[in-house]
Amino acid sequence: MEVQRKDEAQQGAGMFGTPSRRAVVGAGCAVALGVVATGTGLGAYMENDDPLTDKPHGRGSATGAYAADDVILSMCNNCNTYCTIKVRVADAADGAEANEGATALVRKIAGNPYSPLNSQPYAPVPYETRPEDALSPDGGMAVAGRATNGGMICLKGQSGIQLAHDRFRITKPLRRVGARGGDEWETVDWDTALDEIVHGSPTLGTPGIAEWYAWAPKKQVEADVTLVESGAMTQGEFDAKWADVLIDTKHPDLGPKSNVSDTFSSCDRT
Numbered sequence: 001m002e003v004q005r006k007d008e009a010q011q012g013a014g015m016f017g018t019p020s021r022r023a024v025v026g027a028g029c030a031v032a033l034g035v036v037a038t039g040t041g042l043g044a045y046m047e048n049d050d051p052l053t054d055k056p057h058g059r060g061s062a063t064g065a066y067a068a069d070d071v072i073l074s075m076c077n078n079c080n081t082y083c084t085i086k087v088r089v090a091d092a093a094d095g096a097e098a099n100e101g102a103t104a105l106v107r108k109i110a111g112n113p114y115s116p117l118n119s120q121p122y123a124p125v126p127y128e129t130r131p132e133d134a135l136s137p138d139g140g141m142a143v144a145g146r147a148t149n150g151g152m153i154c155l156k157g158q159s160g161i162q163l164a165h166d167r168f169r170i171t172k173p174l175r176r177v178g179a180r181g182g183d184e185w186e187t188v189d190w191d192t193a194l195d196e197i198v199h200g201s202p203t204l205g206t207p208g209i210a211e212w213y214a215w216a217p218k219k220q221v222e223a224d225v226t227l228v229e230s231g232a233m234t235q236g237e238f239d240a241k242w243a244d245v246l247i248d249t250k251h252p253d254l255g256p257k258s259n260v261s262d263t264f265s266s267c268d269r270t
């Protein structure tokens, strides 16, 4: 049997162990058949080729029992669309073993039914609708599979559950320990973090925003640049006037010192 398996493997492999053309063509056919089979499966749920007008295709009717006060309306940060979302949460006591210290357990993320952003192609639920009527399940979502009582979000948005309960999720500010690049960190409380960001860190010896933040009115700087260019103002006078706020008075186009700061979105776009 061992010899036979080797022979079969040699038939399927070309020189240097790479797959033969026959093997690659065979694999390609298998993939194509898989695609056809998948398409057939999807087709069973589609009345026509328009995914927005297909017939209801949800499976089952179990939506779980929850009320409007088990729902938080929030915003997805998983990309820069910032969709409005409906988050169904359970008390920590409902999932204590899986919760690992969280105060609540996210059970489901969907679109906010009040928002036109996540209810297309249907109209959102009118704002005057009571949350008790708009947010608690009536089985329509599971059966119709559409956003008639809960908006749509993409799969990445729904993966927010994994992000929220990721055991490696960073939940406290981290302060570097030792030299930059050493990749050693310690947690600090939020008050300490905010104080050191604004006023500088004695531990790290870094300046704070309050020390280097400066802003200059663009039109005023541009007017003075025109004066320097025309000779009505000397470069020295310009330097003395703007040295405290511009990054470089010889390059006023770089703007004020506040331009050296940057912010990072909280989007998880990996």
Ligand code: SF4
Residues within 6 Å of the ligand: 076, 077, 078, 079, 080, 081, 082, 083, 153, 154, 155, 156, 157, 158
């Ligand atoms: S990841 Fe999806 S649900 Fe979240 S904001 Fe982006 S598009 Fe919306």
